Amino acid sequence: MELERERELIERAKRSPDAFSEIYEFYYPKIFGYILKRVANVDVAKDITSETFLKCLKNIEKFKWKGISFSSWLFKIASNEIANFFRKGKYRSVSLEKIPEPVSSSNPSQEIIEAEEKLKMEKDFLILHEKIKKLPNIYQDVVVLKFFEKKKIREIAEIVGKKEGTIKSLLHRATEKLRQMMG
Amino acid sequence: MKKEDLIEKLEKTKLPEIELKGHREWLKIKLIDWKYYRKEAVFEFLPILKRVGFFSGSLVLILLIFFFSTNFLYPKDKIATAQKIALNDPQVKLLIEEGKEIKDVEVINGKAYLLISPKIETEKQTKEFLPMTAEVQEPKENLPTLTEVNLKEKRVSKIEEIKPENFPLNENEEEKAKEIAKIERERIIKIESLPSLELMLKKEKNQIKVEPKEKKALIIYREGNEKWLKKINLQTQEIEETEFLGIEE
Numbered sequence: 001m002e003l004e005r006e007r008e009l010i011e012r013a014k015r016s017p018d019a020f021s022e023i024y025e026f027y028y029p030k031i032f033g034y035i036l037k038r039v040a041n042v043d044v045a046k047d048i049t050s051e052t053f054l055k056c057l058k059n060i061e062k063f064k065w066k067g068i069s070f071s072s073w074l075f076k077i078a079s080n081e082i083a084n085f086f087r088k089g090k091y092r093s094v095s096l097e098k099i100p101e102p103v104s105s106s107n108p109s110q111e112i113i114e115a116e117e118k119l120k121m122e123k124d125f126l127i128l129h130e131k132i133k134k135l136p137n138i139y140q141d142v143v144v145l146k147f148f149e150k151k152k153i154r155e156i157a158e159i160v161g162k163k164e165g166t167i168k169s170l171l172h173r174a175t176e177k178l179r180q181m182m183g
Numbered sequence: 184m185k186k187e188d189l190i191e192k193l194e195k196t197k198l199p200e201i202e203l204k205g206h207r208e209w210l211k212i213k214l215i216d217w218k219y220y221r222k223e224a225v226f227e228f229l230p231i232l233k234r235v236g237f238f239s240g241s242l243v244l245i246l247l248i249f250f251f252s253t254n255f256l257y258p259k260d261k262i263a264t265a266q267k268i269a270l271n272d273p274q275v276k277l278l279i280e281e282g283k284e285i286k287d288v289e290v291i292n293g294k295a296y297l298l299i300s301p302k303i304e305t306e307k308q309t310k311e312f313l314p315m316t317a318e319v320q321e322p323k324e325n326l327p328t329l330t331e332v333n334l335k336e337k338r339v340s341k342i343e344e345i346k347p348e349n350f351p352l353n354e355n356e357e358e359k360a361k362e363i364a365k366i367e368r369e370r371i372i373k374i375e376s377l378p379s380l381e382l383m384l385k386k387e388k389n390q391i392k393v394e395p396k397e398k399k400a401l402i403i404y405r406e407g408n409e410k411w412l413k414k415i416n417l418q419t420q421e422i423e424e425t426e427f428l429g430i431e432e
Contacts, residue, residue, distance in 0.1 A: 017215040021284075024214070025302070028207050036199060046206050053210060057218050111205045122199045128192065147193035175189060182184045 001026050010070055014061050024053065027071070031078050037148045038082050038140065040129045042115040048085060052078045072158035075145070079159060083137050131181050139174035146171055208279055212270065216263045262288045265295030265332045272339040275299065275330060283327070289384045289391050293334050296391045298384050300327035327382055329393055350378040350395055360400035360415045364422060373403040377414065399423070405431065 001009075012019035031052055036045040055077050063073060120126075132140055141160050145151040157164045265288060269275045278299050287298040331341040352360065357374050378395035385392045400415045408431050414424035 015219075017219045020215065020218070021211060024211055028210075029202065032203065032207075033198075033200075036201060042201065042203070046203060049206075050210050053214055054217075057214055111203055115201045115203060118201055119199050122197060124196050125198055128196050143193070147190075148198055175186060175193075179184055179186055179189045182189060 006070055007065065010060065010063065020057065020060075023070075027074055028053070030071075031074060034075060034144070034149055035078055035082060036119075037125075037129075037144050039085065040119065040126060040133075042112050042119055044085060046112065048078065048081045051081050055081070068158045069155075072155055075149075075151075075159045076161070079141055086137055131178060134181065135174060135177060138170060139177065142167060142170045143174050143178070204280065208270070208284075212263075212266055212285075216266075261290045261295060261334060265290065265297060265334060268332050268334075268337050269295075269297050269330055269339055272330075274342055275339060278328060286327075286382065287384045289386055290334070291386060291389065291391055294340070295332040295334055296384060297330040297332065298327065298382055298393065299330055300380065300382060301325055327380065327393075329391075345382065345393055347376060347378055349393065350376050350398065352376045352398070352400055356398065356400065356417055359417055359420075360402060363415050363417075363420050364402050364404075364413045366402060366404045366413070370404045370406070371402060372405060372410070373401075375401050375403075377401050403428065 006023070009019045009023050013023055028049070032045060032049045035048045035052070036042065039045050039048065052074070056074055059077075063070065068076075132143055135143065138160065142156055145156045145159060146153075151159070153164050153167050156167045160167070162170070266285060269285070270279070275297075281301075283299050283301050285297050286300045289296050327345045329341075329343045329345055330339055331343075332338070333340040352374065356376075360374060361368070361371070377399040379397040379399075381396040382393050383396060385394050398417050400417060402413045402415065404411055404413070410428040410431050412424075412426045412428050413422055414426075415421070416423050
């Protein structure tokens with residue numbers, strides 16, 4: 001999405017569901033994909049994605065174009081929610097429960113079952129994920145953002161709120177640890 | 184394992200590409216419903232309550248809730264209800280699975296009308312109906328639909344396909360198109376409407392009308408024994424395209 005277009009949409013999304021809808025459609029696959037690569041569980045990824053977008057919408061009025069792009073801001077919310085999940089060892093989308101009963105355009109449980117089946121087939125990814133998830137959370141953040149999401153160092157720095165130099169050394173330490181684990 | 188090998192592994196491992204279309208659509212509706220149609224209408228007034236004191240503030244709030252529930256919140260709540268009813272209908276579910284989305288909703292006389300259109304995601308994607316004269320007709324699954332929801336009976340009562348024939352050119356538009364194209368009357372074989380796929384709902388005299396955001400005209404005409412076509416944009420008053428159609432037999 002072009003920066004100017006995104007800027008205009010975010011401004012309008014404060015009042016207009018159409019504008020929010022456009023932003024949402026653009027970012028949903030990216031955010032869900034990122035969370036799924038972090039947690040490797042479709043059901044949990046679905047809940048964290050819901051919470052991420054709810055927090056985004058709750059705070060969209062506060063978002064200012066200063067030093068951090070909208071994309072990085074959204075990934076930052078997702079990263080914080082993932083960290084919450086790992087801290088508690090479980091995840092329940094609490095805020096969304098307060099909103100009235102869900103209605104889906106397809107059978108949600110069937111959709112999850114099918115997606116889980118599809119995920120099980122990605123053996124190489126799952127083996128790698130097993131190792132990555134043993135790393136400290138900040139290492140997981142930088143590894144997934146760099147290698148799976150193909151983010152630039154500057155973007156990772158924005159997302160995790162650290163300097164570019166720190167990201168480089170975190171990446172170095174994370175890959176070193178991972179290398180040792182892989183034997 | 185060498186570090187280079189690890190990095191190569193990290194960069195080249197096949198990653199899961201999973202989509203949850205149902206969740207995506209459900210969450211969008213839920214969030215929009217929450218943000219734009221429910222929360223703000225009532226809770227935006229809480230700071231006023233603090234400022235004017237609890238007792239008089241409560242009175243203000245009650246009056247505001249009464250005002251908004253009758254004038255503002257009520258129809259929007261109906262819109263949310265209509266969307267929920269529609270999304271539980273198997274035919275509507277199918278439309279959403281085909282990649283369409285709810286573009287507009289209007290409520291009138293106890294019925295809600297939902298405009299469900301194909302998503303226009305890329306610049307390259309066509310933004311118009313296929314012309315009526317096209318050899319390949321519009322694939323059925325690509326047509327927008329107007330879904331009628333009976334709010335009292337809580338069910339979808341009608342689903343109608345919207346076709347380009349629904350938006351013919353009126354006399355003025357035809358005249359304007361001829362004028363822009365600068366083609367003599369006797370050379371014109373046919374003029375037809377080419378409405379935009381971007382549609383909107385309009386309330387008019389207790390009725391809901393579907394209207395295209397933009398209308399173009401296609402003029403098919405003779406040039407000697409050749410057949411040509413011109414696409415006229417009636418809004419910008421420009422000729423957008425000229426195409427050779429073949430030799431007349």
